[in-house]
Amino acid sequence: MQKYSIFNLIKNAFSNHENWDLAWKDPTPKEEYDVVIIGGGGHGLATAYYLAKEHNITKVAIIEKGWIGGGNVGRNTTIIRSNYMHDENALFSEFGMNLWRKMSQDLNYNVMFSPRGIINLAHSDAQMNAYARRGNSMRLNGIDAVLLNREQVKEIIPMADFSENVRFPIFGGLMQPSAGTARHDAVAWGYARQADSMGVDIIQNCEVTGFDVAAGKINGIRTSRGNIKTKKVGLCVAGSTNILAEKLNMTLPIETHLLQACVSEPVKPILDRVVTFGAGHFYISQSDKGEMVMGGDLDGYNSYAQRGNLPTLQHVLTEGIAMMPFLSKLKMLRTWGGIMDMSMDGSPIIDKTHIDGLYLNCGWCYGGFKATPASGWTFAHTIAQDRVHELNAGFSLNRFSTGHLIDEKGLGTKTWIS
Amino acid sequence: MLYIKCPYCGMRSQNEFSYGGDASVKRPELNKEISDEEWDNFVYNRKSLRGKHLELWHHLAGCRQWIKVERDTATHEIFNTYKADEVIS
Numbered sequence: 444m445q446k447y448s449i450f451n452l453i454k455n456a457f458s459n460h461e462n463w464d465l466a467w468k469d470p471t472p473k474e475e476y477d478v479v480i481i482g483g484g485g486h487g488l489a490t491a492y493y494l495a496k497e498h499n500i501t502k503v504a505i506i507e508k509g510w511i512g513g514g515n516v517g518r519n520t521t522i523i524r525s526n527y528m529h530d531e532n533a534l535f536s537e538f539g540m541n542l543w544r545k546m547s548q549d550l551n552y553n554v555m556f557s558p559r560g561i562i563n564l565a566h567s568d569a570q571m572n573a574y575a576r577r578g579n580s581m582r583l584n585g586i587d588a589v590l591l592n593r594e595q596v597k598e599i600i601p602m603a604d605f606s607e608n609v610r611f612p613i614f615g616g617l618m619q620p621s622a623g624t625a626r627h628d629a630v631a632w633g634y635a636r637q638a639d640s641m642g643v644d645i646i647q648n649c650e651v652t653g654f655d656v657a658a659g660k661i662n663g664i665r666t667s668r669g670n671i672k673t674k675k676v677g678l679c680v681a682g683s684t685n686i687l688a689e690k691l692n693m694t695l696p697i698e699t700h701l702l703q704a705c706v707s708e709p710v711k712p713i714l715d716r717v718v719t720f721g722a723g724h725f726y727i728s729q730s731d732k733g734e735m736v737m738g739g740d741l742d743g744y745n746s747y748a749q750r751g752n753l754p755t756l757q758h759v760l761t762e763g764i765a766m767m768p769f770l771s772k773l774k775m776l777r778t779w780g781g782i783m784d785m786s787m788d789g790s791p792i793i794d795k796t797h798i799d800g801l802y803l804n805c806g807w808c809y810g811g812f813k814a815t816p817a818s819g820w821t822f823a824h825t826i827a828q829d830r831v832h833e834l835n836a837g838f839s840l841n842r843f844s845t846g847h848l849i850d851e852k853g854l855g856t857k858t859w860i861s
Numbered sequence: 862m863l864y865i866k867c868p869y870c871g872m873r874s875q876n877e878f879s880y881g882g883d884a885s886v887k888r889p890e891l892n893k894e895i896s897d898e899e900w901d902n903f904v905y906n907r908k909s910l911r912g913k914h915l916e917l918w919h920h921l922a923g924c925r926q927w928i929k930v931e932r933d934t935a936t937h938e939i940f941n942t943y944k945a946d947e948v949i950s
Binding site: 689695696699744745753787843844 | 862863875876880882883897898900901902904905906907908909910911914916932934935936937
């Protein structure tokens with residue numbers, strides 16, 4: 444593999460950049476693999492990368508129905524954070540933060556990780572108390588957290604509405620300074636390029652149509668490009684988990700919902716943090732191109748549409764304008780939707796299943812992108828060692844029947860309750 | 862924007878409704894020994910079908926009745942709506 448460096452850039456400039464290697468190949472599926480990962484999104488690509496890098500398993504195929512970077516890894520709002528209260532989420536996400544920090548060097552691909560900090564705004568005394576509690580929990584788990592009062596928040600984001608007579612005045616906020624954003628496509632491309640260079644077959648435009656299961660063991664998968672034999676299958680298809688689970692006669696604690704995001708026209712730099720509204724569900728950051736990147740609530744009913752409805756967008760942007768009134772002057776540039784695995788407690792599932800050799804990675808709700816490296820790392824461990832790592836032990840499939848739910852803040856499927 | 866035909870009020874915009882999830886889920890019978898698996902299936906596990914999906918909606922900002930809606934989860938086409946206690950053949 445050609446290394447991406449300043450010297451190679453100059454060298455290739457002499458041949459008009461026409462001789463660069465392809466970032467990854469386009470192989471035809473082989474008859475058999477040691478591990479097959481279904482789903483070539485961020486998590487699937489990361490899983491294959493860590494299988495090769497950490498466990499020396501390189502006879503791996505990634506089966507992707509569409510194309511690399513076309514699913515949720517290219518549809519998210521690129522926020523990376525570990526500001527969780529519960530140990531399971533906090534330790535898992537903070538492990539991921541450490542992978543994010545060195546990802547560009549690791550992958551030899553600039554993922555433009557920008558630790559610009561995230562501020563969760565508080566709009567009441569009670570919310571300030573709740574944030575103080577969450578901040579303390581974070582610090583006990585070694586995560587940076589700073590509780591800001593109204594004046595301190597005003598210094599950082601003066602463009603927010605600090606007038607006295609608003610419906611939800613800003614009392615302060617909780618900040619994780621090390622949180623931030625990254626270039627989402629680069630994450631997918633970087634993982635794909637490295638995985639490919641270590642021998643992983645990335646097979647695009649290939650739909651999984653069925654599974655060969657006999658005597659409780661997986662023997663292979665059926666795809667639109669032929670049958671593939673394998674003893675280990677990793678299901679990494681958040682958004683389509685229910686569809687594949689149906690082919691396995693499994694019913695999961697997951698509903699499939701649609702989440703929208705949008706960007707404004709590009710403007711000059713105004714916001715250098717990620718900010719979330721505390722009296723609803725709205726988050727905003729500014730991309731390097733200058734677009735304001737915004738998102739919020741689910742559409743609120745089961746959906747596989749990959750396209751959103753306007754009432755939800757209107758609701759979300761109303762919150763945005765309440766928080767930062769200048770947004771009302773901006774024109775909308777793009778809106779889009781992605782389909783989410785909404786688990787019933789709002790936390791993910793990375794686990795073995797009752798079928799030998801079938802591993803499950805799903806239920807990422809609103810937070811799939813930031814989990815990409817940690818999810819790939821722990822899922823690779825679970826597949827390679829046939830046992831869960833302590834970092835994903837809490838994300839078990841049976842926690843719903845045993846009552847060990849990880850209910851971070853009631854963000855599961857039932858948005859109609861809130 | 863979805864338009865849902867409430868069996869009581871007629872065609873209304875989705876803004877008047879609140880979603881209530883899969884309508885095919887059945888609560889285990891009362892006064893019966895219920896296994897963990899049965900509870901699991903009632904409380905948490907969902908098929909979340911792609912295509913025709915029978916679901917509950919609450920006409921919250923209207924007549925406040927719960928209704929059943931048969932909708933396509935990929936295209937959002939609504940095929941039929943029923944009263945909550947209506948038996949669907």
